[in-house]
Amino acid sequence: MAKVTKDTVIGDVIKQNPEATKIIEKYFGNGCFTCPGIKVESIAFGAMMHNVDPEKVVAEINALEEKNGD
DSSP states (O other), X not given: OOOXXXXXXXXXXXXXXXXXXXXXXXXXXXXXXXXXXXXXXXXXXXXHHTTOOHHHHHHHHHHXXXXXXX
16 A cells, blocks of 8 residues: 555545554544545545644554554
8 A cells, every 4th residue: 555645535444454543532532433425535635624643643543554564
């Protein structure tokens, strides 16, 4: 899988790496998973809405993928 960036759509991240769900929930809460915006909103947008640094979220997701050998 390609590296995740702040412009990657949240739904795509979860689809490509289901383990990333834990990281998304950590920063954005579990309401994210029932929101229709998950299919079109980027990590940067979610981070802005939740007052989180998007680079922190991206770094954790990419570290998870490196750990798993993706």
